[in-house]
Amino acid sequence: MTYCLGMLLHDGLVLIADTRTNAGVDNFSSFKKLHTLIDEPERQIFACTAGSLSMSQSVIGLIQEGLPAGAGGEPAGGLGGGEVTRSLRHATTMFRAAQLVGEAVQMANATVGRALAAINADAWVSILLGGRIGDAPPVLFLVYNAGNFIECTPEVPFLQIGETKYGKPILDRGLTFDTPLHEAVKFGFLSFDSAMRSNLGVARPLDLMAMPRDRTQPILERRIAEDDPYFDDLSARWARYLHQATESIPNPPWMDDPG
Amino acid sequence: MTYCLGMLLHDGLVLIADTRTNAGVDNFSSFKKLHTLIDEPERQIFACTAGSLSMSQSVIGLIQEGLPAGAGGEPAGGLGGGEVTRSLRHATTMFRAAQLVGEAVQMANATVGRALAAINADAWVSILLGGRIGDAPPVLFLVYNAGNFIECTPEVPFLQIGETKYGKPILDRGLTFDTPLHEAVKFGFLSFDSAMRSNLGVARPLDLMAMPRDRTQPILERRIAEDDPYFDDLSARWARYLHQATESIPNPPWMDDPG
Numbered sequence: 419m420t421y422c423l424g425m426l427l428h429d430g431l432v433l434i435a436d437t438r439t440n441a442g443v444d445n446f447s448s449f450k451k452l453h454t455l456i457d458e459p460e461r462q463i464f465a466c467t468a469g470s471l472s473m474s475q476s477v478i479g480l481i482q483e484g485l486p487a488g489a490g491g492e493p494a495g496g497l498g499g500g501e502v503t504r505s506l507r508h509a510t511t512m513f514r515a516a517q518l519v520g521e522a523v524q525m526a527n528a529t530v531g532r533a534l535a536a537i538n539a540d541a542w543v544s545i546l547l548g549g550r551i552g553d554a555p556p557v558l559f560l561v562y563n564a565g566n567f568i569e570c571t572p573e574v575p576f577l578q579i580g581e582t583k584y585g586k587p588i589l590d591r592g593l594t595f596d597t598p599l600h601e602a603v604k605f606g607f608l609s610f611d612s613a614m615r616s617n618l619g620v621a622r623p624l625d626l627m628a629m630p631r632d633r634t635q636p637i638l639e640r641r642i643a644e645d646d647p648y649f650d651d652l653s654a655r656w657a658r659y660l661h662q663a664t665e666s667i668p669n670p671p672w673m674d675d676p677g
Numbered sequence: 678m679t680y681c682l683g684m685l686l687h688d689g690l691v692l693i694a695d696t697r698t699n700a701g702v703d704n705f706s707s708f709k710k711l712h713t714l715i716d717e718p719e720r721q722i723f724a725c726t727a728g729s730l731s732m733s734q735s736v737i738g739l740i741q742e743g744l745p746a747g748a749g750g751e752p753a754g755g756l757g758g759g760e761v762t763r764s765l766r767h768a769t770t771m772f773r774a775a776q777l778v779g780e781a782v783q784m785a786n787a788t789v790g791r792a793l794a795a796i797n798a799d800a801w802v803s804i805l806l807g808g809r810i811g812d813a814p815p816v817l818f819l820v821y822n823a824g825n826f827i828e829c830t831p832e833v834p835f836l837q838i839g840e841t842k843y844g845k846p847i848l849d850r851g852l853t854f855d856t857p858l859h860e861a862v863k864f865g866f867l868s869f870d871s872a873m874r875s876n877l878g879v880a881r882p883l884d885l886m887a888m889p890r891d892r893t894q895p896i897l898e899r900r901i902a903e904d905d906p907y908f909d910d911l912s913a914r915w916a917r918y919l920h921q922a923t924e925s926i927p928n929p930p931w932m933d934d935p936g
Binding site: 583584586587588590591592599600601603604605608612615616628635638640648651652655656657659660661662663664665666667668669670671672673674 | 843847849851858860863864867871874875897899907910914916918919921922924925926928930931932
């Protein structure tokens with residue numbers, strides 16, 4: 419299993435991904451699921467992947483090596499020995515970037531996905547794609563397994579893939595488009611804390627990327643280790659607060675307190 | 678959708694069920710999903726149902742009318758015009774009662790379920806069965822769609838059916854076998870509050886049944902209306918506490934606070 423969360427706020431973009439993968443309950447491992455697709459002065463694009471690991475890696479590989487020049491009319495660039503490809507380097511907008519990633523997902527389905535389907539193995543991939551190109555503000559997309567995608571909007575300022583449900587209530591209650599970036603990171607960690615408690619298939623280390631909308635501030639990339647003291651403290655405090663909150667809510671007036 | 682929760686604690690048994698049903702998003706309705714199967718001095722048995730409404734009602738109907746006498750060797754009782762049936766009235770233990778309910782589920786699958794499968798309609802049912810017989814303490818079972826079942830144990834003192842995930846983190850964090858009955862009702866309501874916020878298919882009114890282990894105390898049955906003031910207050914307080922808790926957690930030390 420996997421849990422990845424993207425938050426697009428007034429103050430910027432946050433991506434968080436866990437690193438746990440498993441093939442059955444007896445084969446757990448750890449892989450990076452937050453990928454830096456391109457990091458240049460004029461374009462910074464990141465992706466989080468959920469789904470079959472071989473599908474995810476195929477998609478990321480296709481994007482990084484460039485897709486074959488198709489009928490799409492995208493500008494083509496030379497790569498290596500004059501091979502013509504299309505890549506994120508030539509995408510003029512994040513929308514075009516999402517189209518390219520969607521195409522890569524379709525190509526992975528047509529190759530790896532078809533091979534796995536032939537042996538009745540279920541294979542799928544979904545992707546959070548976030549970043550900015552040129553002077554445009556940061557954008558966040560969710561690319562589905564069919565290659566179609568949706569864009570994150572201020573009304574619900576987050577998108578999730580993988581084990582999404584356990585971590586959703588805390589976001590539904592507290593996160594808004596106006597939540598400051600450092601508060602959003604706290605909300606994100608609390609969301610992961612819930613997901614990790616209720617599903618062993620989600621686990622630290624976590625990878626974090628925070629891109630302030632203000633271009634004078636640097637992009638933050640950080641790994642939250644299994645014994646990260648800040649995360650441990652956040653988790654312990656949260657448990658205490660929840661306990662206090664539950665205790666301080668009055669008892670049902672129509673129920674006897676035997677105590 | 679549906680959400681039903683059963684909690685088996687040192688102090689007793691609690692069942693909570695919502696009442697929302699829907700056939701597609703354009704056809705919402707309200708049906709009772711917490712059923713009193715039998716309420717006599719020596720046996721009090723309740724069930725919550727999730728799944729296709731026609732399947733659920735078939736199962737409850739079969740249980741209440743009695744199952745045909747089979748090869749099972751259960752004591753048979755007369756019903757109406759001398760027809761021989763087996764019913765919860767004759768179950769000597771809650772384990773036998775769970776077997777009977779499992780059989781009813783299998784019969785509903787063989788009739789209603791088969792008819793629906795013929796038109797490619799997905800049909801299933803799952804049931805929380807809780808109660809007590811004779812001098813035995815309260816017991817809680819989850820009966821699956823195949824008619825098999827599991828029993829709730831003190832290690833994880835709750836079982837859920839339907840839309841289970843959104844409401845699970847709060848229970849995982851706070852509920853233990855030693856949680857007092859009125860505290861458990863609060864935890865249950867907070868679990869429903871989370872599920873209702875994140876899924877429109879779960880909604881008030883809620884039905885509650887609380888059976889104290891102490892037999893000198895009465896069984897509580899109560900409907901929590903859509904405008905129930907206690908639930909409204911609990912929900913508002915919880916939102917406030919979560920907000921305060923999030924704010925009081927320190928910011929990540931490696932992140933600038935622009936404020």
